[in-house]
Amino acid sequence: MDAELKIKIDKDVIDKAKGYAFLHRISLSRMIESYLKSLIDMESSEPKDEIEISSSVKSMSTGVQMPMLLDYKKEIGDYLLEKYK
Template identity: 40%
Template sequence: METRLTLRLNESIIEKAKEYARSRNISLSKMVEQYLDSIVSTNEITGKQIELTPLVKELSGVIKVSTDFDYKKDYSDYLEKKYQ
């Protein structure tokens, strides 16, 4: 069931949001709905797992890393070389 909601927002924010939505071929109402849904259904308070976007699902598993890979050490080594 859809229900109407009235919001009071800064006019410049509304215009920027409309432009953003238009550039992504989505209505502002749908964009706000998706945003609110993501907040209430995927945060740590609710305990629900975050739903992955199609792009993230597609990219998951593309890079294979060994189980003993130490990403913190690798990044530290990278930064050390970068700033020598």
């Protein structure tokens, strides 16, 4: 059952949120409701040690270990510089 809730939020935040909601084809009310549900679900569920990874993402695994502090922007830049010499 839906109910109304009156809240005060900075006008700039509301305007940006409306734009985001419009681009994602969702109402601002549903977007806020979804966010609040996700917060509640996180609090009510048991804490997980690891993030759950979907099977489709697991299937993309190459087995290559990436360094934790990899600067991917630098790596891409270096690659492009070498490619277009």
